[in-house]
Amino acid sequence: MSNFATNQCRSVGAHLTTTSNTTIFTAGQYTYCIGIRCVNITGTAATVSITWNSTAAADSYKLVHQQSIPGNLYTYFPLEGLVLAEGDTIKVQAGTSNAIDVTLTVVEWPGRSG
Numbered sequence: 001m002s003n004f005a006t007n008q009c010r011s012v013g014a015h016l017t018t019t020s021n022t023t024i025f026t027a028g029q030y031t032y033c034i035g036i037r038c039v040n041i042t043g044t045a046a047t048v049s050i051t052w053n054s055t056a057a058a059d060s061y062k063l064v065h066q067q068s069i070p071g072n073l074y075t076y077f078p079l080e081g082l083v084l085a086e087g088d089t090i091k092v093q094a095g096t097s098n099a100i101d102v103t104l105t106v107v108e109w110p111g112r113s114g
Contacts, residue, residue, distance in 0.1 A: 008108045009034075015101055016094040021051065023091050025104050027084035034105040038067075038092070039074040047095030048102075050077065055087035066095065 014024040038048045050064040063082070069075050084090070084106075094100040 008110070009105070010108070011103050011105045013101065013103045014092070016092060016097075016099070018097050019094055021049075021091045021093040023089050024102055025090045025106065027086055027088045028108075029086055030109045031084040031088075032107045032109075033079035033082040033084060033090070034107065035076055035078045035080075036090070036092075036105070037074055037076045037103045038069055039101045039103075040069040040071055040099055041101055042096070042099045043071040044096075045070050046099035048075075048100050049093045049095075051091045051093070052082065052084070053089040053091060054085070056085055060091075069100070 012025050014022065016022055036050060040046045045068050047066045047068050048064065049062065049066055051060050052063055053060045063079065064077055067075060090104060092102050
């Protein structure tokens with residue numbers, strides 16, 4: 001049986017310094033996404049969009065679209081059940097430069113495929 005003690009659970013962070021759609025994670029193996037925390041580090045509201053890019057479907061899907069986060073607060077987006085295949089990416093786009101810090105938490109299973 002799998003659990004966090006026997007699998008690789010880790011967090012990946014990024015500072016969004018531009019308003020470009022930024023790749024914050026590329027799956028190198030079978031990956032289960034736990035959740036993503038977006039923190040507004042400014043005093044005014046800022047928006048954030050989160051996209052999953054599927055290599056198998058050769059398409060992208062919005063997980064969050066222009067969600068407003070009040071100044072000096074965070075929003076946590078649970079990604080329960082989102083499993084990434086090798087090569088899939090998670091991208092985040094801020095509506096304001098230098099306003100959003102992102103932390104994505106994942107569990108990776110080496111040697112397993114989707």
